[in-house]
Amino acid sequence: MKSSDHIGIIGGGIIGISTAFYLSGLGHDNITIFEQCGIACHSSGKAGGFLARKWCDETDLRGLARASYALHMELKSEFPDLDYRCVDTFQVNTSERRSDKSDTQTPIKWVAEDHVTATKLLDTSDHTAKVSPKLLCNKLISVAKSRGVKVSISKVVDVKKSDGHVTHLLLSNDSEYVPVDILIVAAGPWTTKFIHQHFPEYQLPAPRAQTRAHSVVLRPRSSVGTECLFQYHTTTSGTVDPEIYPVADGTVYVCGEVDYVELPDNPLDIKPDSAKCDDLISQAGYAANCLSEAEVVTKQACYLPGSHDDLPIIGRVPESRNVWMATGHTFWGILNGPATGKCLAELILFGKSKTCDVAPFSPDRFL
Numbered sequence: 449m450k451s452s453d454h455i456g457i458i459g460g461g462i463i464g465i466s467t468a469f470y471l472s473g474l475g476h477d478n479i480t481i482f483e484q485c486g487i488a489c490h491s492s493g494k495a496g497g498f499l500a501r502k503w504c505d506e507t508d509l510r511g512l513a514r515a516s517y518a519l520h521m522e523l524k525s526e527f528p529d530l531d532y533r534c535v536d537t538f539q540v541n542t543s544e545r546r547s548d549k550s551d552t553q554t555p556i557k558w559v560a561e562d563h564v565t566a567t568k569l570l571d572t573s574d575h576t577a578k579v580s581p582k583l584l585c586n587k588l589i590s591v592a593k594s595r596g597v598k599v600s601i602s603k604v605v606d607v608k609k610s611d612g613h614v615t616h617l618l619l620s621n622d623s624e625y626v627p628v629d630i631l632i633v634a635a636g637p638w639t640t641k642f643i644h645q646h647f648p649e650y651q652l653p654a655p656r657a658q659t660r661a662h663s664v665v666l667r668p669r670s671s672v673g674t675e676c677l678f679q680y681h682t683t684t685s686g687t688v689d690p691e692i693y694p695v696a697d698g699t700v701y702v703c704g705e706v707d708y709v710e711l712p713d714n715p716l717d718i719k720p721d722s723a724k725c726d727d728l729i730s731q732a733g734y735a736a737n738c739l740s741e742a743e744v745v746t747k748q749a750c751y752l753p754g755s756h757d758d759l760p761i762i763g764r765v766p767e768s769r770n771v772w773m774a775t776g777h778t779f780w781g782i783l784n785g786p787a788t789g790k791c792l793a794e795l796i797l798f799g800k801s802k803t804c805d806v807a808p809f810s811p812d813r814f815l
């Protein structure tokens with residue numbers, strides 16, 4: 449490729465942004481991110497931002513996750529204002545039934561003991577951390593912009609091809625086609641649909657079901673600690689497992705409650721199920737009383753970017769010469785965003801990725 453080549457990236461989430469950040473860091477600056485709503489307007493701005501160094505070790509994600517955890521630490525050193533903090537992480541079992549306090553003393557000061565049946569340290573602050581996904585996306589995009597990357601708030605609705613090459617993109621707010629030399633599709637849960645529609649020759653299997661997850665942001669009246677909690681809450685009808693992450697600004701993020709409502713075309717049309725958000729607040733209240741009485745700052749929902757085999761898809765779209773894709777990061781997109789972006793940048797600029805081996809995530813595996 450030539451240094452003057454125009455790279456178009458569809459998607460202003462963590463994956464598209466990280467790719468632009470590392471491409472521009474490696475010296476390529478003729479890049480435009482096309483984002484239909486706004487930077488980090490979907491999952492990448494609504495995620496918890498929990499990071500774990502070793503939790504993917506028993507899976508195919510090991511190399512990517514370890515490399516990305518290390519990149520997050522690099523980013524934290526470079527940009528101290530990211531709200532990145534190293535945290536201890538606990539499992540907290542709770543029950544609707546009041547427990548006998550004498551049996552269940554918890555080391556976490558802000559956790560209520562009256563409904564806690566057990567606590568277990570899952571990992572220490574040497575290996576788990578919490579970052580603000582929105583701040584991270586905003587920081588990476590502002591640095592990328594300072595290196596020449598452009599952001600176009602527009603939806604890509606069509607591609608023009610010639611001889612196996614994508615040559616132009618058509619934007620929803622423009623009647624002209626925009627020329628591109630390389631296209632990267634990093635459109636989160638919309639990627640599969642986009643690829644099916646515009647590259648039908650590559651028969652990418654659809655993800656099993658588009659998973660929607662709810663989250664709430666609470667502002668408790670009393671202060672909480674820094675520990676991240678994976679709660680197992682037993683009710684009369686079964687067990688639910690919300691995740692509770694204190695945020696540096698004094699709020700607490702709680703997520704869980706998944707369902708399978710059809711993905712709308714526009715992220716701004718995603719409406720959370722308010723009752724599911726209320727359930728999250730009530731469940732979290734069994735772990736810490738201050739959460740059930742907290743001010744509710746946000747109720748929201750967003751979709752996980754899935755894939756047919758629940759692994760990321762990173763690499764060149766088969767049958768195409770200049771189209772790349774990066775999606776399918778499910779619950780670990782914030783963790784794995786930086787390494788995905790860096791590997792993709794290296795693949796495109798140098799033909800191979802030095803940061804880690806992304807061959808297991810190649811789109812070729814579905815052929």
Ligand SMILES: Cc1cc2nc3c(=O)[nH]c(=O)nc-3n(C[C@H](O)[C@H](O)[C@H](O)COP(=O)(O)OP(=O)(O)OC[C@H]3O[C@@H](n4cnc5c(N)ncnc54)[C@H](O)[C@@H]3O)c2cc1C
Nearest residue numbers: 459461462463484492495496497498604636780781782783
């Ligand atoms: C509730 C919840 C909590 C989570 N917590 C964590 C966590 O703690 N740690 C972690 O590592 N991960 C977490 N995740 C996962 C993480 O949020 C995602 O994996 C990640 O944000 C996906 O990033 P993305 O860039 O692929 O997609 P997105 O953030 O969805 O970005 C894709 C963008 O593409 C744009 N787009 C789509 N089509 C077009 C088009 N045609 N033209 C222009 N733009 C287009 C969309 O508007 C969107 O902004 C969580 C996810 C959820 C749902």
